[in-house]
Amino acid sequence: MKLLTYNVRGLGSMAKRRVIRELVTKEQVELVCIQETKLEVMDRGLCAQIWGDSDFSWLAQPAVNRAGGLLCIWKHDLFKVSASFSDNGFLGLVGAWGSDDVNCVIVNVYSSCNLEEKRIMWASLLQWRGFNQSLVWCLDGDFNAVRGLEERRGISTGSQHQMREISEFNNFVTEMSLVDIPLAGRKFTWLRPNGQAQSRIDRFLVSHEWLQVWPNCSQLVLNRDISDHCPLLLRCLVQDWGPKPFNVLNCWFQDHRFPAFVKQSWEGIHIDGWGAFVLKQKLKALKSNLKSWNHEVFGDLRKRRNDAVQRINDLDKKEEEGGLSVGDIEERKQLLHEFWSVLKLHESLLCQKARSRWLKEGDQNSKFFHSMINWRRRSNSMVxxxxxxxxxxxxxxxxxxxxxxxxxxxxxxxxxxxx
CATH class of the missing domain: 1.20.5 (Single alpha-helices involved in coiled-coils or other helix-helix interfaces)
Structure with a gap:
């Protein structure tokens, strides 16, 4: 998947349309969202000049008095749009994406600079989000807002008005259940022509459901040319970076057999050669031994927990019907010990993956907690x-x-x- 969003500051110039077409072709874009067309009338011929061929569908929101204007163009055989919605500042597409027919909503956004008008737009988007909670969402475009003071440079920051706007924009992102995925290429997406001010006001925001379908998403800031905004590219690619690094799990240290196993394994590995080679090969062999040990000793923690719970409840029902033997009572005692041991190991594993103190206060099965795990993976990844x-x-x-x-x-x- 490749989506492009671009505030072009006007589409009236044929030269601009040619540059956008070259970008769409070069990056093999499958859907492009354009802001500030400044055109009150658009047609298929103009869209063809941007897309480069006839294999597309399009939808536009006209400019008002040559201000604003939104345009979406996409591969019609890839994104089957079934409905659309719009309001001041946004144009939304609802449809099925790809061969898997993933039901999704993609919204092209161009926000006003006025805070009161932003509030109206945010409220409208929240209402539409409520109508389509079961779908995966992506908002992209020029939000004319930042999420922190570090996203502005060269502009007076820290005023009460700016801090209030930042807070309200962050609240909107949270209420929409959206994620600001990692940015690559550059820090800022808008630059004042004289170079004295920079901001990150353009972005892609996606829902947790979106990341479950396309977990390897990243947004790349491309070089600017025809506009004071940089184009942004959202890509969902899978790269082969070779073998994954080996991770030591904290829960291993809670097992009294672990130190002895490591010592015995290390002493039992015999490699001939020079020092660094021997160390490398012994570590490689130890890694393999630890993987086998982890599978044998810990196995599938979730399955072990569920099996223990099922057997405990079976014994409880047996006791209700006629009583337990001494062996049954001892078995239930051991199962309870097994259950709590496995539960603590599972919690330790999840905590290590997320590195979130929230675990101490929340439910491990909640969407938020697992999104924290996925967020850390994305943040630590190098695209x-x-x-x-x-x-x-x-x-x-x-x-x-x-x-x-x-x-x-x-x-x-x-x-x-x-x-």
């Missing part, structure tokens, strides 16, 4: 690097660049006066 001014995300090239940076840092540290 690419800026290399010589060009965004690079090919796994091999990114690894080479990281290796070069590590060696450069080590060499610089050997120079007196450089830490």
């Amino acid at each position: 690419g690097l800026m290399v010589d001014g060009v965004w690079e995300e090919t796994p091999l090239k990114v690894k080479e660049e990281v290796t070069d940076l590590i060696f450069l840092k080590r060499n610089l540290q050997q120079i007196p006066g450089i830490v």
Whole structure:
């Protein structure tokens, strides 16, 4: 999936439309959302100039007195739009995406700079969200609002009005149950022509349900040219970065057999060769042994817990019907111990994955908690690097660049006066 959002500051110029078409073609965009068309009338011919071929559908919200205006163009065989809705500042599409027919809502947003008008738009979007809670959602475009002071530069910040707007915008995002996925490429999406002010006012916001369907989403800020806004690209790609790093689980240390197993395994691994090679191969072998040990000792924690609960309740029912034998009573005692041990191990595992103190206060099965786990995974992931001014995300090239940076840092540290 590839979605593009772009505030173009007017579509009247053929030169602008040609640049957008080149971008759509280069990035293989499947849906483009354009803000500030400044056109009161649009037709299929104009859309074809932007899209580049006839394989598309489109929907527009006209500008008012050459102000505003929204346009959506998409591959009609990929996104089957069944309905639409709109209000001041947004244009929403409802349909089924892809071969799996994922029911989703994609909303093109161009917000006013006026806070009162923003409130009206936010309230309208919240109402539409309430009508379509079961669908996956994506809001994109120019929100003319930031989520923190760090998203503005060169503009006086910290006033009571600005802090109130930030707070209300964040409340809107929370009430909509949306996630601001990681941004790559650049920090800001809008730059004043004289370069003295910058802001991140353009973005993609997606629902938790969206991330369950497309978990590998990232938004990339592309280079600006025809506008003072940068185009943003939302991609849901799966890259092969090679073997995943090995993680030590905290719950292992709660098992008294763990230290002895590690010591016995390490001493039982015999590798011939030079020092670093021996260390590498022994660690590799230990990793394999620990995986097997984890499967044998811990297994599927959720299944172990459910099995214990089922057996405990079976014994409870047996006691109600006629009593338990001494062996049954002892078995239930052991099962209760097993249940609480497994429950603590499972909690430890979830806590380590999320690193959230919220676990101490909330329900581990809630949508919010599991979204925290997924959020940490996305935040810790590296989708690419800026290399010589060009965004690079090919796994091999990114690894080479990281290796070069590590060696450069080590060499610089050997120079007196450089830490």
